[in-house]
Amino acid sequence: MTDRTAPPAPVRFDRRFLLPLLVAATLNPMNSAMLATALVPIGRAFPRQDAIAAWLIATLYLTAAVAQPVLGGVADKLGARRTLLGGMGFLATGAMLGAIAFEPWSLIAARALIGFGTAVGFPCAVVMIRQRSETLGVEPPARLLGLLSMASSASMAVGPPLGGVLTGFLGWRWVFLINLPLAIVTAALAIWLSPADDRARRDRRARFDLPGITLFTLAMTALMLVLMNLAGGIHLGGLAAALLLTTALVVVERRVREPFIDVRLIIANRALAGTYAHHVLLNFLLYCLFYAIPQWAQAWLHLPIEQSGLVLLPVAVSSSLASLAPTRGVRGRAMEMAGLLSLIATSGGLFLLGGATTLAGLMLLTFLFGIGNGALNMVNQQRMLDHAPPDRGGTAAGLLRTAQYCGAILSAPFTAYLLGGHLGAEPMKALGLTLLPIAALMLLLTLRRWSLA
Known part of the structure; x- marks a missing residue:
């Protein structure tokens, strides 16, 4: 047997x-x-x-x-x-x-x-x-x-x-x-x-890395204070403090063995640095939309609070679908282009919003916004994995998340400034004037990257 x-x-x-x-x-x-x-x-x-x-x-x-x-x-x-x-x-x-x-x-x-x-x-x-x-x-x-x-x-x-x-x-x-x-x-x-x-x-x-953590926190807080007081003009002292703290952060982090922000990795890897910059821009744009749209729907369309939350529900559907798409090869590029064009369309659509906007129209806009959210977040994650050194994958992933938070942090004072009435009675058009050039810049940078590949 x-x-x-x-x-x-x-x-x-x-x-x-x-x-x-x-x-x-x-x-x-x-x-x-x-x-x-x-x-x-x-x-x-x-x-x-x-x-x-x-x-x-x-x-x-x-x-x-x-x-x-x-x-x-x-x-x-x-x-x-x-x-x-x-x-x-x-x-x-x-x-x-x-x-x-x-x-x-x-x-x-x-x-x-x-x-x-x-x-x-x-x-x-x-x-x-x-x-x-x-x-x-x-x-x-x-x-x-x-x-x-x-x-x-x-x-x-x-x-x-x-x-x-x-x-x-x-x-x-x-x-x-x-x-x-x-x-x-x-x-x-x-x-x-x-x-x-x-x-x-x-x-x-x-x-x-306590020095790095402290300098990063102080630099971002100083920049936040500058952006929060835009209504009174740019505070040169605060801006100088933010730049000085950022410079100190770069100098200190280049010398630390296990840095909070791995500046050496970013400087040595241009493709990775470009991915992080792209991710900051993407998340600034996304979080501006994410926080501005429900507030605008409540204040300008007089939607009840519980209905204003439903405005962003299509983001869940389109983001989930887009995140399942391929991120490499020809199909990956096609999905990346679809995501970029959806952000351009969303930013342009902000100019059409007004008192006559319906809930269905607003939800269509957020569905488009979700395509860019799902597709480009996955593309940036894949690019980070492709360009990170094999032994630095964890560090590179942490920096990608830090880039996401930086975009979100910078969006907060701008959104508050916008919806505080500082840019007139039609804040969504002012938001469109800001976000449309950012989306176009992201498209141009992507086309340039493809041409050099």
Whole structure:
């Protein structure tokens, strides 16, 4: 009788393992998006605080931009599950503070706590996936990171309708308070389903570039202050401070062994630098649209808050469809061109918006906007993977996320300036005058890159 050895069972990352990771990864984009429909009633609650909307938007992104790389190191050092549970504690604290905040500073502090708490999701998920792969002796399945990305995109698109329902029926404070049950559920799932931290795997050598983190935070804050005060003209002192801090950041980061912003990698790799610049422009454009459209629909079309959130629902559909398209070869170029043309069409369509605009017309515009969002984010992610050195993939991916946050942070004061009445009675036309040249520039840069390939 011949002995037969059964083939090894296929290695799987089961649903029990994935569920808490997917939930945790959705918290940051969902929180960034839920606020879009609550900004108008928050502005009414704090009528003498013109810049509160911009600070509420930018605070979460600035906190997350700084916290995500740091928390990745913390997860390596202390354990991913422990770090995730700690983040849920910060999230719950921010939720409760936002529910009782009666001063602008306390509301902004609540937003910072929420940004810090939700920033743990993605880095902890990556660490857990990597450790599970090492345990099973396999490469991390690419589809898992794709699932995390898709879950993030879907939650961001669902955020405005959810925020609209919460704000319309329960009040704007529920955009903060909803995070309390979300934090409890996420923590319970992590305790129940996530693997316990293996002490032997902890990286005690994890280091944090505190000078780089500090200079980046100060530089972005200085630039934010300049942009927030555009109504009174450009503040030359603030602009000089932002430039000086940025220069200091570049000088310091070139000398640090494990930098927060890997300036050496960016300088040495022009293709990668171009990808990051393209990503900053893309996300500035996308977040301007994302925050401006619901506010404009409430203030100028007088849509109820819960309906204004539905305006961005088509983004979920078109973004998801576009993100499934190929990103390489002839078909990849065709999809990239479709994404760029959709942004040009969306920016041009802003000139047509007015008091007679229907909800259906506005949703058609956001459907176009979603094509560019889904296609170009995936294209930039693929370009980053193609151009990053094999041993620097994690660093390159972190910089791509930092570029995304920079675009989002810069969009916040501009959107607040625009909708604050500083550019006349038709702010969407003024937005179109800004975004159309940016979309055209992105198209020209892409055509030039193709001609040199």
